[in-house]
Amino acid sequence: AQTVTQSQPEMSVQEAETVTLSCTYDTSESDYYLFWYKQPPSRQMILVIRQEAYKQQNATENRFSVNFQKAAKSFSLKISDSQLGDAAMYFCAYRPTYNNNDMRFGAGTRLTVKP
Amino acid sequence: GAVVSQHPSWVICKSGTSVKIECRSLDFQATTMFWYRQFPKQSLMLMATSNEGSKATYEQGVEKDKFLINHASLTLSTLTVTSAHPEDSSFYICSAPKAGIDQETQYFGPGTRLLVL
Numbered sequence: 224a225q226t227v228t229q230s231q232p233e234m235s236v237q238e239a240e241t242v243t244l245s246c247t248y249d250t251s252e253s254d255y256y257l258f259w260y261k262q263p264p265s266r267q268m269i270l271v272i273r274q275e276a277y278k279q280q281n282a283t284e285n286r287f288s289v290n291f292q293k294a295a296k297s298f299s300l301k302i303s304d305s306q307l308g309d310a311a312m313y314f315c316a317y318r319p320t321y322n323n324n325d326m327r328f329g330a331g332t333r334l335t336v337k338p
Numbered sequence: 339g340a341v342v343s344q345h346p347s348w349v350i351c352k353s354g355t356s357v358k359i360e361c362r363s364l365d366f367q368a369t370t371m372f373w374y375r376q377f378p379k380q381s382l383m384l385m386a387t388s389n390e391g392s393k394a395t396y397e398q399g400v401e402k403d404k405f406l407i408n409h410a411s412l413t414l415s416t417l418t419v420t421s422a423h424p425e426d427s428s429f430y431i432c433s434a435p436k437a438g439i440d441q442e443t444q445y446f447g448p449g450t451r452l453l454v455l
Contacts (some may be wrong), residue, residue, distance in 0.1 A: 268446035328381045
């Protein structure tokens with residue numbers, strides 16, 4: 224069974240600084256997708272970034288980037304120039320390529336941004 | 339874009355009544371939709387997969403007679419919590435991947451908060 228682990232229940236960052244959220248996963252598959260979703264206080268889940276496992280290049284979306292280490296099964300999220308609006312719960316998620324029904328979420332990391 | 343809506347956004351009901359929650363993909367078609375449940379300060383737990391034109395697939399431990407799912411069209415799935423009890427109080431979220439391209443990403447609705455008294 225695939226599992227997703229987020230070892231940091233809470234993280235804090237100063238506004239304008241950089242923070243990295245950790246995520247590891249366990250799978251025997253070679254082809255899969257990884258995601259980071261943001262859930263602000265409104266509880267609307269918002270896609271932050273997506274990574275295809277077959278791509279070696281790390282995905283980036285503006286201030287958000289990932290460090291994807293396939294051999295280590297690690298998928299960390301880096302937020303640069305943190306803004307107050309980045310404060311939210313962040314969920315790491317895994318999905319095998321062959322099965323759209325099998326999306327697994329980590330427990331989440333609550334990010335606080337200090338002004 | 340990929341917008342998913344849910345209705346209602348919150349509902350309070352008496353124990354023993356049934357509650358229907360709608361999930362709509364507004365600007366794309368979705369042959370599959372997913373229903374999740376989220377307890378306070380916890381992650382999302384997949385309850386079932388809604389399939390257009392066929393029966394829903396339920397995760398282990400989820401009662402299909404308790405949580406009725408109907409995928410009436412390519413843009414609408416409904417979750418009915420039958421004979422609701424206080425333990426059914428939770429936050430229910432639906433999601434959908436786009437049919438065709440970009441099926442890898444799930445787009446989430448804003449969620450429905452259910453409180454059963």
